[in-house]
Amino acid sequence: MPLSSRSTLTQYLIAQRRRFPGASGDLNALILDVSLACKAIARTVAFGELADGLGAAVNAAVGGETNVQGEVQKPLDVLSNEVFLRRNEWSGTLAGMASEEMEEPSQIPAAHPRGKYLLVFDPLDGSSNIDVNVSVGSIFSILRAPQDVIDSGRDVVEADFLQPGASQVAAGYALYGPTTMFMLSVGNGVAGFTLNPNLGEFMLTHPDVRVPADTHEFAINASNSRFWEPPVKRYVDECLAGKTGPRGRDFNMRWIASMVAEAHRILMRGGVFMYPRDMKDPSKPGRLRLLYEANPIGFLMEQAGGRASTGRQPMLGVKPSALHQRIGLVFGSKNEVERIERYHHEPVTREAPAPLFQERSLFRD
Ligand SMILES: O=P(O)(O)OC[C@H]1O[C@](O)(COP(=O)(O)O)[C@@H](O)[C@@H]1O
Numbered sequence: 220m221p222l223s224s225r226s227t228l229t230q231y232l233i234a235q236r237r238r239f240p241g242a243s244g245d246l247n248a249l250i251l252d253v254s255l256a257c258k259a260i261a262r263t264v265a266f267g268e269l270a271d272g273l274g275a276a277v278n279a280a281v282g283g284e285t286n287v288q289g290e291v292q293k294p295l296d297v298l299s300n301e302v303f304l305r306r307n308e309w310s311g312t313l314a315g316m317a318s319e320e321m322e323e324p325s326q327i328p329a330a331h332p333r334g335k336y337l338l339v340f341d342p343l344d345g346s347s348n349i350d351v352n353v354s355v356g357s358i359f360s361i362l363r364a365p366q367d368v369i370d371s372g373r374d375v376v377e378a379d380f381l382q383p384g385a386s387q388v389a390a391g392y393a394l395y396g397p398t399t400m401f402m403l404s405v406g407n408g409v410a411g412f413t414l415n416p417n418l419g420e421f422m423l424t425h426p427d428v429r430v431p432a433d434t435h436e437f438a439i440n441a442s443n444s445r446f447w448e449p450p451v452k453r454y455v456d457e458c459l460a461g462k463t464g465p466r467g468r469d470f471n472m473r474w475i476a477s478m479v480a481e482a483h484r485i486l487m488r489g490g491v492f493m494y495p496r497d498m499k500d501p502s503k504p505g506r507l508r509l510l511y512e513a514n515p516i517g518f519l520m521e522q523a524g525g526r527a528s529t530g531r532q533p534m535l536g537v538k539p540s541a542l543h544q545r546i547g548l549v550f551g552s553k554n555e556v557e558r559i560e561r562y563h564h565e566p567v568t569r570e571a572p573a574p575l576f577q578e579r580s581l582f583r584d
Pocket residue numbers: 290319341343344345346347440476477478479494
């Protein structure tokens with residue numbers, strides 16, 4: 220059956236599975252469970268201050284609790300994490316899960332069947348935006364469990380998850396915006412689905428998402444400019460110089476403070492996003508997390524013809540060293556990301572800085 224805008228996520232997955240005649244269907248079952256978790260979170264997010272049990276405290280800190288990142292947990296962070304765990308632990312497709320909100324990997328309870336995949340997620344990205352009613356989302360990455368985990372059915376440990384982004388079997392996110400969307404790649408391009416609230420179904424509305432190679436839109440938290448490394452300063456200064464600078468054209472800037480929403484804008488119309496490594500806190504080589512933010516978004520970008528990088532090397536080639544590892548992240552339109560990488564590899568010469576870098580930078584120290 221050919222796919223159309225009336226196709227559901229299930230129908231799309233069935234069509235994808237035909238590429239692998241021997242496939243068990245476990246991956247499809249897992250993705251459908253993830254999409255169900257996202258629907259449940261979408262409902263809660265949509266109720267806002269009215270959400271049951273959350274009430275006016277919807278965005279207050281949970282009794283001052285912090286997660287493993289040392290960041291304040293909101294009730295919706297905790298609730299979304301629970302929804303992901305509960306929705307996915309029964310499917311029989313998973314060997315284990317890991318999340319931004321849990322220090323250690325989560326085991327599939329002994330009474331439940333275990334499977335061959337690992338699920339890693341940021342249950343709510345951009346949660347500081349909840350109280351101002353700005354888009355948030357859930358990001359997920361699916362890896363194959365190491366063979367000995369599959370064979371023995373043993374408990375998972377951190378090392379099982381430390382696989383480069385190129386090993387992802389599938390990745391995606393749900394965006395809880397004016398409409399709820401589910402963006403997915405199973406390694407065969409990127410497809411986008413819009414939640415039909417009447418049917419409660421994700422419908423295929425964006426069958427083949429492509430990121431334009433060029434853009435005149437960039438996104439970065441400019442309040443960190445004094446901590447940026449020279450290649451990032453140079454790139455931003457050149458964008459800001461617009462028509463009068465070396466780029467010879469004007470750029471627009473965006474910052475939503477919700478990475479998943481920025482990624483969505485870039486998938487839809489191009490752009491470049493940067494949360495680069497900087498000198499703000501030497502103990503943190505970047506703000507965003509490799510396994511459940513940078514890698515899944517990087518996978519989608521690359522699958523849509525864009526590029527994802529640390530600034531120095533392709534993101535998907537990085538071998539992770541820790542479950543909650545942070546990393547500098549640059550992604551979006553291919554030609555711009557490649558330019559930023561080039562700036563990182565060019566030697567910084569004090570005598571010949573980028574034209575506007577020292578004299579006319581709007582973001583000078
Ligand atoms: O506070 P800043 O510097 O604007 O950072 C915003 C960034 O933090 C994040 O919200 C981090 O994600 P979480 O909300 O999952 O912790 C990103 O989505 C976003 O890009």
